[in-house]
Structures are given as C-alpha cells and as structure tokens.
Amino acid sequence: MLEVSGINQFYGESHTLWDLAMEAPQGACTCLMGRNGVGKTTLLKAVMGLLPVRSGSIRVNGADLAGKPAEARARAGVGYVPQGREIFPQLTVEENLRVPLGVRRGTTIPDLVFDLFPVLKEMRRRRGGDLSGGQQQQLAIGRALVLEPELLLLDEPTEGIQPNVVREIGEVIRYLNAEMGLTVLVVEQKLHFARQVGDRFCIMDRGRVVTDGPMDRLDQELVQSYLTV
Numbered sequence: 001m002l003e004v005s006g007i008n009q010f011y012g013e014s015h016t017l018w019d020l021a022m023e024a025p026q027g028a029c030t031c032l033m034g035r036n037g038v039g040k041t042t043l044l045k046a047v048m049g050l051l052p053v054r055s056g057s058i059r060v061n062g063a064d065l066a067g068k069p070a071e072a073r074a075r076a077g078v079g080y081v082p083q084g085r086e087i088f089p090q091l092t093v094e095e096n097l098r099v100p101l102g103v104r105r106g107t108t109i110p111d112l113v114f115d116l117f118p119v120l121k122e123m124r125r126r127r128g129g130d131l132s133g134g135q136q137q138q139l140a141i142g143r144a145l146v147l148e149p150e151l152l153l154l155d156e157p158t159e160g161i162q163p164n165v166v167r168e169i170g171e172v173i174r175y176l177n178a179e180m181g182l183t184v185l186v187v188e189q190k191l192h193f194a195r196q197v198g199d200r201f202c203i204m205d206r207g208r209v210v211t212d213g214p215m216d217r218l219d220q221e222l223v224q225s226y227l228t229v
C-alpha cells in the first residue's frame with residue numbers, strides 16, 4: 001500500500017531523513033516508533049506532501065506521489081491526522097469537517113464520521129476552540145476521514161489526551177483498520193497503546209528505519225535499545 005524508499009530530507013542544511021525505506025502493508029496497522037527527534041513527524045509530513053524531499057520515492061498503491069502536492073495525495077486516498085491536531089479554533093466543528101471537501105469538490109460529510117464520534121454531531125455548531133483536547137482529537141480524526149482515505153496517517157493521536165478518550169481512540173483505530181479495511185500508519189510513543197492497536201512496528205533512529213516486524217516481536221531488547229530514554 002505505502003512503500004517509501006531512498007528518502008532524503010533536509011531542513012535547510014540539516015539532513016534529517018537518511019535513505020529512509022519503510023512500508024505500511026495493505027490492511028495492516030503499523031506503529032511508527034522511536035525516541036523524540038528521530039524524524040517520525042518529518043516522515044509523516046513527507047508522505048503527506050507537506051515537506052519536500054530531496055530524493056526518493058513515496059508510492060501509494062504503486063503510484064509515485066513524491067513531488068505531488070498534498071491535495072493530490074489526499075485525492076489518491078491518503079488521510080492525515082497531524083500532531084497537535086491543528087483544528088481551526090475559530091471555525092465550527094462542522095466547518096472544520098467541511099474543509100477537506102474542497103479538495104474533491106464534495107458536498108457531504110460521510111455518516112461514518114458522526115457514527116464514530118457522536119459528540120461531533122452534538123457539537124457541530126460549536127467552535128473548534130471550545131472543544132476539549134480529546135474532542136479536538138476526535139475532530140482531527142473525523143476530518144481526516146471526510147475524504148474516505150484508504151491509508152490513514154496519525155501522528156501521536158493520544159498525546160495529552162485523558163485515558164478514557166485514549167481508549168476510545170484506540171477502539172476507533174482498531175475499527176477503521178479491522179472492520180473498514182483502512183491501512184494505518186500511526187506514530188505512537190506509548191508502548192501499551194502501540195501493542196493494543198498495532199499489528200506491526202517500525203522503529204526509527206536518527207533519521208532511518210532500523211528495524212520492523214510483527215508486533216509480537218517487539219521485545220524488551222528492542223524497547224531498551226530504541227525506545228526507552
């Protein structure tokens with residue numbers, strides 16, 4: 001589904017992703033893990049087309065999207081939930097959800113969004129900025145689902161969220177993956193959550209993917225080498 005190879009990315013002179021290769025196989029939920037600053041967010045933004053890469057290919061369903069704008073990637077079936085949610089605080093919940101429709105000249109928000117997050121229906125006329133952190137995260141996920149993506153990228157969806165909402169978000173990710181067939185790539189620092197939602201892991205260190213595999217092979221040695229501080 002997603003195949004990234006030979007990605008090199010720079011912030012100015014600072015070389016951040018180094019010949020990076022990884023994949024998120026069709027139908028799997030892959031957890032992208034690694035310590036702070038290893039380049040996880042940079043990789044997700046590069047896949048979504050929000051940051052330019054100097055070289056390499058980013059294939060989704062076989063089509064190379066490197067060099068294509070973010071809108072083209074959204075149309076190709078890639079949805080993105082950014083770190084920190086990035087909802088528009090002055091817009092209502094419904095207006096936030098309508099933002100992606102412009103990309104495809106669509107007119108309706110799919111029922112799935114309100115079925116998964118009934119709170120968004122109740123609060124559709126409230127301003128995004130008035131929602132709690134957990135509700136904003138649900139809105140950010142809902143917004144990413146409006147264009148009915150095949151590949152969903154989520155950047156630390158549980159960061160700063162209270163435990164009961166974390167559980168709900170975990171259930172939604174499992175549902176989207178297992179029942180709806182979405183391929184998922186989720187950046188996650190919490191080991192327990194990663195084990196709950198992921199069937200594969202992919203670990204980054206200093207701008208490269210160093211190891212990956214089925215979640216049950218994420219053992220203590222790997223955790224100590226690459227994840228604990």
Ligand SMILES: Nc1ncnc2c1ncn2[C@@H]1O[C@H](COP(=O)(O)OP(=O)(O)OP(=O)(O)O)[C@@H](O)[C@H]1O
Nearest residue numbers: 011014016034035036037038039040041042043083
């Ligand atoms: N806009 C930027 N300009 C310059 N350097 C940046 C920029 N954004 C990130 N970096 C640097 O690039 C490296 C990778 O950052 P990135 O945010 O991708 O890491 P991360 O693994 O997602 O970290 P975290 O877990 O803390 O979110 C870090 O050294 C960071 O300081």
